[in-house]
Amino acid sequence: MGLTSFQRLCFVFALFTFAFPAQGSMTKITAVNDAWPPYVTRDKAKPGFSVELVTAALHTQGYDTEFLLFPWARGLYEVRNGRIDLITTTWHTNARSEFLLFSEPYFATNVDIMMRKDTFFEYAGPKSLTGKRIASVRKYGYEQWFLDAEDFQRVETTSLVSSLRMLAAERVDIAVGNRFVMLQEMKPLNLNADDFHFYPVPMIRQHIHIAAGKTNPNASEYIQAFNRGLKTIKQNGTFTDLIKKYGLKLPNNITEE
Known part of the structure; x- marks a missing residue:
C-alpha cells in the first residue's frame, strides 16, 4: 500500500x-x-x-x-x-x-535515568521509584514492570525532546531514555548538560x-x-x-x- x-x-x-x-x-x-x-x-x-x-x-x-x-x-x-x-x-x-x-x-542500548542537578536518589529497582513523576515516551518498548507499576506516575510524552522540556520545567522528577540520545537532543533546546545528571546504573538494557x-x-x-x-x-x-x-x-x- x-x-x-x-x-x-x-x-x-x-x-x-x-x-x-x-x-x-x-x-x-x-x-x-x-x-x-x-x-x-x-x-x-x-x-x-x-x-x-x-x-x-x-x-x-x-x-x-x-x-x-x-x-x-x-x-x-x-x-x-x-x-x-x-x-x-x-x-x-x-x-x-x-x-x-x-x-x-x-x-544494544541503555534506558538511563536523567535528573536535574539538584535531584538525586539511589536507584535500586522499581520500588525506589515510588512517588516519582517520570517522563517516558508513548509506545516505547519499556519492560513490562515499568509499564505495570503503580507506585510512581508515568507522564507520557510524544518524544524525548518533550520529556527533556518537562524535566527542565520541573514538571517531572525524572526523564528516562538513552543518555547519548538525550545529550544530543538537549543541544537544539539550548539546555546546559551541566544542569542535569544521570544515575550511573541504567534502568533497563535493551x-x-x-x-x-x-x-x-x-x-x-x-x-x-x-x-x-x-x-x-x-x-x-x-x-x-x-x-x-x-x-x-x-x-x-x-x-x-
Missing part, C-alpha cells in the same frame, strides 16, 4: 549515496523512525548510525532504502499496518511481537532491532535480507567503520553498552 500525499509531505531524508558498486536494478523499500541521535538524526550529511547501517545492509541485498522521519507512535502505527516497510530502532517486547517481525539485534509489520506480505523477505546484509557488513568492515564514525562503543556483551 503506498504512502499518502500527507505522509510524503512529512520530513523525508534525502537518501545519501554510498560508494557501492552498481548492482543493477534496486528494489525500493521504505523505513521510518523518530529522531534518535546519534542513531537517527535530522542531519542529511550525517543521518545516523542506524540509518547508515540499515541502508548499507539492505543495499548488499539489492534494496534501495528511503527513510522517513515521523514521531515514534505514528511511525510504529504505519509499519504495523504495512504502509511503511520497516522501523529501524525498535526494542523487542511480547506485545510488539504480536504484530511485528523482528530482525537479529544489531546493537537490544536494537529493525522490524516489519506482519500485515506486510514482504515482511519475512525484508527481515531475512537485513539479517544476511548485517552479516555481510560485519565481514567487510562497514559495521566497525560506522561504530567509529558515530563514536559508539560495541559492547563485549550485546546486552550492555
Whole structure:
C-alpha cells in the first residue's frame, strides 16, 4: 500500500549515496523512525548510525532504502499496518511481537535515568521509584514492570525532546531514555548538560532491532535480507567503520553498552 500525499509531505531524508558498486536494478523499500541521535538524526550529511547501517545492509541485498522521519507512535502505527516497510530502532517486547517481525539485534542500548542537578536518589529497582513523576515516551518498548507499576506516575510524552522540556520545567522528577540520545537532543533546546545528571546504573538494557509489520506480505523477505546484509557488513568492515564514525562503543556483551 503506498504512502499518502500527507505522509510524503512529512520530513523525508534525502537518501545519501554510498560508494557501492552498481548492482543493477534496486528494489525500493521504505523505513521510518523518530529522531534518535546519534542513531537517527535530522542531519542529511550525517543521518545516523542506524540509518547508515540499515541502508548499507539492505543495499548488499539489492534494496534501495528511503527513510522517513515521523514521531515514534505514528511511525510504529504505519509499519504495523504495512504502509511503511520497516522501523529501524525498535526494542523487542511480547506485545510488539504480536504484530511485528523482528530482525537479529544489531546493537544494544541503555534506558538511563536523567535528573536535574539538584535531584538525586539511589536507584535500586522499581520500588525506589515510588512517588516519582517520570517522563517516558508513548509506545516505547519499556519492560513490562515499568509499564505495570503503580507506585510512581508515568507522564507520557510524544518524544524525548518533550520529556527533556518537562524535566527542565520541573514538571517531572525524572526523564528516562538513552543518555547519548538525550545529550544530543538537549543541544537544539539550548539546555546546559551541566544542569542535569544521570544515575550511573541504567534502568533497563535493551537490544536494537529493525522490524516489519506482519500485515506486510514482504515482511519475512525484508527481515531475512537485513539479517544476511548485517552479516555481510560485519565481514567487510562497514559495521566497525560506522561504530567509529558515530563514536559508539560495541559492547563485549550485546546486552550492555
